[in-house]
Amino acid sequence: MAKFQSLQEAVRDNLRDEDTVAFEGFTHLIPHAAAHEAIRQGRKDLTLIRMTPDIIYDQMIGMGLAKKVVFSYAGNPGVGLLRRMRDAIENSWPRAIETVEHSHAAMANAYEAGAAGLPCAVFRGYRGAGLRDVNPEIRSVTCPFTGEELAAVPAHRPDVTFIHAQKASRRGDVLIEGIIGVQKEAVLAARRSVVTVEEIVEDFDDLHPNLCVLPHWAITSIAHVPGGAHPSYTHGYYERDNASYLEWDKVSADRDLFTQWMRTNVLEAGPEAFAERVKGL
């Protein structure tokens, strides 16, 4: 049953050291504010799952929160590589991290299997792909009806999933609009879920019947954080701050500059700073 909390409380109550956690979002609706709160609270030894780890995972890895990353595309979207994640993989700075690499199809299927309560996902994939040789979690099964060999990967079952969404109703139902990515599956696959929202409205009485709505009883905690996806965007509220993604490429290129940026913009800031950051976007 969704509980309305401050972001500090929601992270404190739902994210523990050594958890397997997904902060999901597919370019759109990336839960930046929630990730920054996790960094401020200094969680450690996390296993991070994400289809498209971008700036927030770069920040969490660079701050030493992660021991392992499960992913399918690690880049700064439209800009280039993730420099902090590369530094961890290539030079073990600030610590060594383990990586488990999949394709998008595998990750999407693994979340869906987790949401469906299945132990694994079965799909037609990885044929001829090199990832089969470096990721022992990629196996195969034979269809009992046709004999076709199909790829199998374990279901994603995060301890907790964090997402950002447009609206919550007073009852705690959540509406997600636009590019919805894999967020519904990531929430339903997880034991606990935390949703940050732009706005809390009275009710959802007038919504189109087929919209992407997560019922209040499928969510653990909701925090009202306007601008909480910045510099990602929230469809209907503010646009993607492309300049910040470009700036990140410079900030993340240097360890000292990165550490200083994190101190000023994350460690010494709070969730309320996000509303200011999206003004004019």
Next chain:
Amino acid sequence: MAMITDFTPNEMMTIAASRALSNKDVCFVGIGAPSAACNVARLTHAPDITLIYESGTIGTAPNVLPLSIGDGELCETALTTVSVPEMFRYWLQGGRISIGFLGAAQIDRFGNINTTVIGDYNKPKVRLPGGGGAPEIATSCKEVFITMKQATRGMVEKIDFYTSFGHGDGGDHRRRLGITTKGPTLLITDLALWKPDPETKEFNVVSLHPGVTREQVQDTCGWKVHFSDHLEETPPPSELELTTLRELQARTERAHGGKKGS
């Protein structure tokens, strides 16, 4: 239509790639260079082409090129936007995509692509972003087009990692792995058009872009290049094609504040 001679190799590449697409195609658009080509096709000779991006947008018609694969512009101009699991399961794996359009960091003569690592996987010299949707785009789309700029460090004798499978070691390698789709059928570079030999599946140069020599193609390619016996010259960009591309890039640059988009 007037033909022009004042164009860059990159413009020729994008325009040559756009010509390979038609109105009846359902095209899964990869991040990078393919996006410009697909949208030039849509804005010139193929207004009814269906463009699909892996963020879930089906039948999208962006006015400016997206900076990322999940820009709001893609969703706002799409016929519909589905979830990412639905995109990969029903639309891609379901066999509903005619062309997968990919870029590459490294490619070999059989159209195998590496976008994962330079060097050893466990001790990489450069950790690249990885495959994203490409491993399954390469095997589930009916055929695959690839576009990239020629350079010896990109077009190599042996790729460091098989991110997505092209024709493997050539010949019937795809069939032997149970892959029923055609795989890479066209490679568009800034210098030439390449097609796989029907038997060996090695990419051969079938058309040189205007003013390009065989030596230039060989000098920027890491393997010994085979040229078709019926080598053609790619028609230069038409005024419409070039104007469409340049206006699209100018709109994009204005929208993204100096960044060209992909």
